[in-house]
Amino acid sequence: MTLADLKRGDRARICDIDTAQPSVQRLMIMGLVEGTELECLGGSLGGDPMEFLLYGSALSLRRSDAQHFCVIPAPVTT
């Protein structure tokens, strides 16, 4: 499962990253590394780009970039 498969309200933890793309490396600089937990806040018009919440701040990225992040579901904490 990748970040791109998440639906609004899903929480997940990043477990593996395909780090080859420069855009993926930029996302890693912004905090999307292995172990990071995030929540999907849904998609834009047409479902792309997507919006995620990590450590309380929102970040948007395109599906094509989200596909490079493998995730495992994380328990919902509210």
Added chain:
Amino acid sequence: MHNIFALYPHQSQLELMSEPTTINIPIEDLTISQQMTLALVGNPNTGKSTVFNRLTGLRQKTANYPGVTVEKRVGKFVVDSLSFDLIDLPGIYSLSPNSADERIAVDVLLGRVVGTPQPDIILAVVDATRLYQGLYLLQQLAELGRPIVVALTMTDAAINKNIRIDTNALENELGGIPVSEIVATTGRGMAHLRSMIKKVVDGERNTSDTSFWPELRHSAKTLEKKIGNSLLTLTEIERAIIDGDPTAVSKLRSALGANADAQIQECRNTLCGNDPPIAVETRARYNWITKTLPQLETRAFAPIRWATKLVNWLNRPIPATALFFGLMAIIFQAVFAWATPLMDIIDAATSGLGVWIQNTLPSGVVSSFLADGVIAGVGSVIIFLPQILILFLFIIVMEDTGYLARTAFLMDRAMRAAGLSGQSVIPLISGFACAVPGIMATRVIPDRRDRIATIIAAPFMTCSARLPVYALLIAAFVPNSNVGFANLQGLVLFGLYMLGILGGVGTALLLKRSALRGPKPSFILALPEFHLPSLRTVLFKLLDRARIFLRRAGTVIFTVAILIWAMAYFPRSDSIEAERLNAQEQASAILADDVLAAEISSINNEAAAAQLAQSWLGRAGQWVEPLFEPLGWDWRVSAAVIAGFPAREVVVAVLGTIYAVGAEANESSLTDRLTSATWPDGQVVFTLPMVLGLLVFYAWCLQCAATLAVIKRETNTWRWPIFAWSYMTAAGYLGALLIFQIGST
């Protein structure tokens, strides 16, 4: 006097810390000048420019860095008779640059930009609600080993979200860097921040070098030992290992000789194995962050307020789309509703002043120069101001509240069809009022190719200056009849708007597939939370934009306006003038007072038309007539189009003069003249195909000196404005040619 420039830690804040070893280091530069340079660094959207405005007030100026289109904002401020130059650097997330803006920020920090001194002190701005991301850059800044003060902003927002930050712990974890909590929007904590900056200047320097990724520092030190002299800082060596930073690598090559690259690669392999070095760096640094963060901040459960719930609902695609179009409609309504009365006042004032000058001074070159040249020239600059400022006001408020990022997120998919990203949407939509603020708003687009494609596409959008031309020609020549349920005149106007969009989108696509081809850009954007705009920030930015417009565009428009005036005025024909006086005399002798005024005005208009016909402008019209004849334009239309190149709306006034009804004529008298205008062989000039062609020409050609000046400023080269002008003029010409030729057969 021997100046001691010594650095943190300063005693008062760090009494609790174990005393680090301190050495006082004299900085030679400071014995020459007391002027110190501070660089403002931080992630985007952390309130950096608000801090900048708080510190400098109005003592600031904006320019470009040499050779690039990155905006350089510099200001001055004084703390206890110590004077500081403050540089506002573009927002960055790390020292690995991704765009021209980010590269400048990194290069300034490393002291590599010609004309910009290496900052003596770094003022790092960190968003208290986004400490997780902020700590990444803070680690790298702390490792620079240069004096730093941290301004923790948005502390009010943090309190609202029940985030508590232990600043003492933060100072300690960063190796003794002073941290100041502020709320830049209200100014709270600014006095403390100033005193911190002063203390860093007066204080003592911590020589223990901090590193949050010791393995990298170790590698860098091994390389440093081989170099021998201190040609590079440790950070530069580190950036050479991680990013392959070109400047640092070439310095290493000159120091290490032939096998420099092999040695760098060896460091890279030892540290990172087969993984991309940046990926390994992010893992190491975020490992430290996730371990340390729990000691720095506590996040208690914050009750979700109804306002947050509302905002979350409004962010969903369908409500967000409705909101977006609703807001755009309101903005355009406001731009036109508020600007029109102001523009009318400016118009009345300038033409009133012109008439007053012509009535007061004896008629001749001086009075015409002042009235038709200077006053009209200044008028044509400031007539744009209300619209531009109102539009800017909305763009700045959208930016300041965080809504701009939202629109980019919302429209990204749609804009991808044009080969652009969501960040192009506001610049392009602005183009429907005026391309100038639209082009100046492209600074938010990080990708250079997207930015230039947007800049070239924006002038295609139907701006408000095209409307007087459209209104005149459509009302005069397009039949006011219905096609089905639609009005033909309305259809033509709608078609012209569509033609503008088509031209812009088509051009963007064409450019992105040819000259601006590149890797598919990604869309990575932090979406800031909505917050109320800060009046201070909005006003400062508005003032800044107005200054740029008046200085850059204003001078160009004014110069071109004077040039066109001179072309239309010189040379003067004495025989036409003598004839005019003679005709006036005769009229006064025989006509009664009630018809005399009308007759004199008509004599004057005829004389003005005759003078214009033999002026350089008229001659130029006649000279280029063969070029425009295939479009169905006679020399009069050609001359009016030439006169309209600095500002397209001028064409209506020039047509008024050329057809001898006076520049200020009402539309119906001009329409009568245009309808009856004929070629020497008696054929009608303004046929429907010719008018439609002329309309297409106006839809596509770039008759606006302000836009050209702004494109020059924003691309920092004459290449793009020259391209835009030639390309759009050619597009307009070919469009008009096609329509006239097809329509006339």
